Amino acid sequence: MLCLTFLGVGSAFAKRNFNSNALFEYWAKPWKGKVPNKKPDDTMLVDFGATGPAAFYKLKEEPGYEYLKSPGGTNYYPAIRRVFITHQHADHIGGLEEMALMNTFFYKDPKSGKPFKAELISTINILVNLWDHSLKGGLNTIQHRYSLLQDYFFIRALSPSNNHFSIGPYNFEIFATDHIMIERKYDWPSYGLFVKHEKTGRSIFYSGDTRFDYPAYSRMMEAADQCFHDCQFFDQDDAVHATLNELRTMPDAIKKKTLLYHYGDNYDDPAFKPALGEFKGLTQPHERYVLFDGE
Numbered sequence: 001m002l003c004l005t006f007l008g009v010g011s012a013f014a015k016r017n018f019n020s021n022a023l024f025e026y027w028a029k030p031w032k033g034k035v036p037n038k039k040p041d042d043t044m045l046v047d048f049g050a051t052g053p054a055a056f057y058k059l060k061e062e063p064g065y066e067y068l069k070s071p072g073g074t075n076y077y078p079a080i081r082r083v084f085i086t087h088q089h090a091d092h093i094g095g096l097e098e099m100a101l102m103n104t105f106f107y108k109d110p111k112s113g114k115p116f117k118a119e120l121i122s123t124i125n126i127l128v129n130l131w132d133h134s135l136k137g138g139l140n141t142i143q144h145r146y147s148l149l150q151d152y153f154f155i156r157a158l159s160p161s162n163n164h165f166s167i168g169p170y171n172f173e174i175f176a177t178d179h180i181m182i183e184r185k186y187d188w189p190s191y192g193l194f195v196k197h198e199k200t201g202r203s204i205f206y207s208g209d210t211r212f213d214y215p216a217y218s219r220m221m222e223a224a225d226q227c228f229h230d231c232q233f234f235d236q237d238d239a240v241h242a243t244l245n246e247l248r249t250m251p252d253a254i255k256k257k258t259l260l261y262h263y264g265d266n267y268d269d270p271a272f273k274p275a276l277g278e279f280k281g282l283t284q285p286h287e288r289y290v291l292f293d294g295e
């Protein structure tokens, strides 16, 4: 059983919603009802941005998320076994420094003194740039010594020839997204996820940050049971996110199974209601979406 909960569903600059970061939870034995009766067997965050720690702090108070809370009442980061990074913008990586430092100092193994390390998953180019250009400033020294990314995380580097990983029976395949382009499409690395249950063939599509590019994603979106797609409400020349009006040009059958996320603070403007009605809806923060309910 695989569930998905968004820590936040907002755009990079949204203030009413947290950044679009998401928690995947896997249980080997499915549960029924609204709230799981036990903590998941595996967990993975997809991105952990600047508002991630505050969103996590709030989520841990919701029913069924108690395992995210430490005995002292704060964020229990060792509950997160893996973190997948879609790309390097701050709304997707800005919380990693806090997670790394808390896992190193608060949640280290009391006997060995070794930090708790989550598995950090992304492509090799993102991981190198993530350290060199983002995390190194705050994390390359700890008291009396220098440190490296691998002091804080187990690193799993993906590449075009090794573009997937598994959680239980679910295969997570990454695909390049057209988010920011320097000179050519895909020349600045950013990724989405196509998650497939190997036995049943059922799947879900998670766009990551991307411009509208239905021709590139149509095969996956047609196959998927549910789609989660980046959306900005306003039209813009040379946008770096998919606009609502562009997304409306997708076939009805695709729209009806697509939940939109990464949206602005004006989501309750009644003017959007007719357009949003063409879709499955807006993704809601802190709601547990059951992606696959079987074993």
Ligand SMILES: [Zn+2]
Pocket (backbone or CB within 6 Å): 011, 012, 020, 089, 091, 092, 209, 262
């Ligand atoms: Zn973003």
Ligand SMILES: [Zn+2]
Pocket (backbone or CB within 6 Å): 087, 089, 179, 209
């Ligand atoms: Zn972005």
